[in-house]
Amino acid sequence: MTTETRNFELRLKQRPGSDVSPDDFTLGDSPIEAPQAGQVLVKVEWLSMDTYLYERTIGDAMGPAIPLGSRMPGRALGTVVSGGLPAGTLVSGDFGWQKYATVDASAATALERNAAPDTWYLSALGAPGLTAWLALHKVLKPAAGKTLLVSGAAGTVGSLVGQLARELGLNVIGIAGGAERCKWLMQHGYQAVIDRKTVTDWKQAMLAAAPNGIDFYYDNAGGRILEAAVQAIAPGGRIVLCGHSGEYTSPTAKLTATDLLYKGLTLHGFRVWDFTAQFKEARAALLDLIIQKKLHMEETIHHGLASAPAAMDAMLNGNGLGKHLVKVHED
Ligand SMILES: NC(=O)c1ccc[n+]([C@@H]2O[C@H](COP(=O)([O-])OP(=O)(O)OC[C@H]3O[C@@H](n4cnc5c(N)ncnc54)[C@H](OP(=O)(O)O)[C@@H]3O)[C@@H](O)[C@H]2O)c1
CATH class of the missing domain: 3.90.180.10 (Medium-chain alcohol dehydrogenases, catalytic domain)
Structure with missing residues (x-):
């Protein structure tokens, strides 16, 4: 009482x-x-x-x-x-x-x-963890050795995506705001980082960070970062639209049919609540990684x-x- x-x-x-x-x-x-x-x-x-x-x-x-x-x-x-x-x-x-x-x-x-x-329970084992795991495993389904670009990489969902992707054997490139956050990503196994606060040419920054091409993009940003990712990603690339933090007070992304069609891109609008049937599987996998000390928050x-x-x-x-x-x- x-x-x-x-x-x-x-x-x-x-x-x-x-x-x-x-x-x-x-x-x-x-x-x-x-x-x-x-x-x-x-x-x-x-x-x-x-x-x-x-x-x-x-x-x-x-x-x-x-x-x-x-x-x-x-x-x-x-x-x-x-x-x-x-x-x-x-x-x-x-x-x-x-x-x-x-x-x-x-x-x-x-x-x-x-x-x-x-x-x-509010992060790795809550909605953010489920979001990261399900969008990666059930939507992007990336193969080991491929390259994944993640925006919002130092945030809750993004930092989990990065760790889960590395566990799958992917090369991970992170986008974050500011030198301190980018340094933290590099200390945590990212192959390359892009500081969104200093970028002037987004497409060029993405291509420079991923000389072997970008195969997958986990989008937490929307806006001009999404526009550039569509330009920079390799033909046949897959993009999961998870969030749009860059659009709350800035213009939304403008994508053209030409961009998407001729490169054979797949865009998936992800809503975690569409995957409730797989929550149990995702929670068990996340907890297993936590027990093995392979997932940190x-x-x-x-x-x-x-x-x-x-x-x-x-x-x-x-x-x-x-x-x-x-x-x-x-x-
Ligand atoms: N689809 C779903 O079912 C689902 C479920 C849960 C969450 N989400 C989404 O997932 C995303 C990440 O969620 P979270 O809880 O982990 O939030 P978060 O990443 O911890 O926080 C948002 C981050 O967005 C970044 N940001 C701010 N302004 C930006 C801009 N102009 N351009 C690009 N990035 C900007 C900031 O990181 P930097 O300064 O480092 O860039 C900020 O820390 C959110 O957009 C959220 O809405 C979606």
């Missing part, structure tokens, strides 16, 4: 611009709601910073826009305080940006502790509920490596 009596939450005050500011939110409080029959009271321990959430603060491309004045939703990890599950059970769910969540028991997924840190931790806006901004702008998380009860 908790001795606290008040819950604190962050509400969306105004739609953010290209940067996310604490001024875009207000902090509200209310009594902690006791769970009714069939409900659980969860102490929200960790908030997951994800691009889909930012997309929902600015518009409705990734699901309904979050109404102004309402509590921020968002994936999270917590422990059960009381209600329909044993106290102390580790649970995940869309608990939102608050310190305590009173939710139906069906909205809290009980998790088993395993070889990975608990927080990896870098984390950037932000402290306290009030740090969530800054955490979202850092995640979007690539300030900090890997998965961005907010440790909620650390104000």
Whole structure:
């Protein structure tokens, strides 16, 4: 049981611009709601910073826009305080940006502790890990010895894609923002990196980084990086469209039939939720790699509920490596 009596939450005050500011939110409080029959009271321990959430603060491309004045939703990890599950059970769910969540028991997924840190349920063993593994294994299906280009390579999905690709025997070329992130990629087995913050000619940069050609492209960026990848990739190349971080506040990619047709390219728009039937297989494979210490997740931790806006901004702008998380009860 908790001795606290008040819950604190962050509400969306105004739609953010290209940067996310604490001024875009207000902090509200209310009594902690006791769970009714069939409900659980969860102490929200960790908030997951994800691009889909930012997309929902600015518009409705990734699901309904979050109404102004309402509590921020968002994936999270917590422990059960009381209600329909044993106290102390580790649970995940869309608990939102608050310190305590009173939710139906069906909205809290009980998790088993395993070889990975608990927080990896929000990254390597959560939606980002499933996304990386499934898009690579079920869509791109690359053969060993081939070359894969990855954008957003130092982020959550991208860093997992890179590790999984190397495990498959691929040459991996990463695109990331800034010298520090590029250096980190080179220290982690990438054959070459492209710093998106210094590139002037994208096609030339890609061809220079991959003298033997690019066979596969894992796209987390969209925009002009995707346009250039279509130009630079080898005939018969395969591209998986996973995210479009480069298009939130910049023009979307323009692709022509000529580009795609005469090179015989395949583009696959990937949505992880189309692959639920393969989640079990993907989770087992990811956990196996974790147990073998072949999969690592870098984390950037932000402290306290009030740090969530800054955490979202850092995640979007690539300030900090890997998965961005907010440790909620650390104000
Ligand atoms: N399709 C699906 O089912 C699915 C599921 C989960 C996630 N996703 C997508 O996968 C992508 C990666 O997700 P994540 O959670 O791992 O996020 P993330 O990569 O940790 O964070 C986003 C990254 O985008 C990069 N970025 C920012 N502005 C950019 C720009 N103008 N051009 C190119 N890159 C830019 C930044 O890295 P750098 O500064 O290093 O470039 C930033 O760190 C996201 O687009 C997300 O929406 C898709």
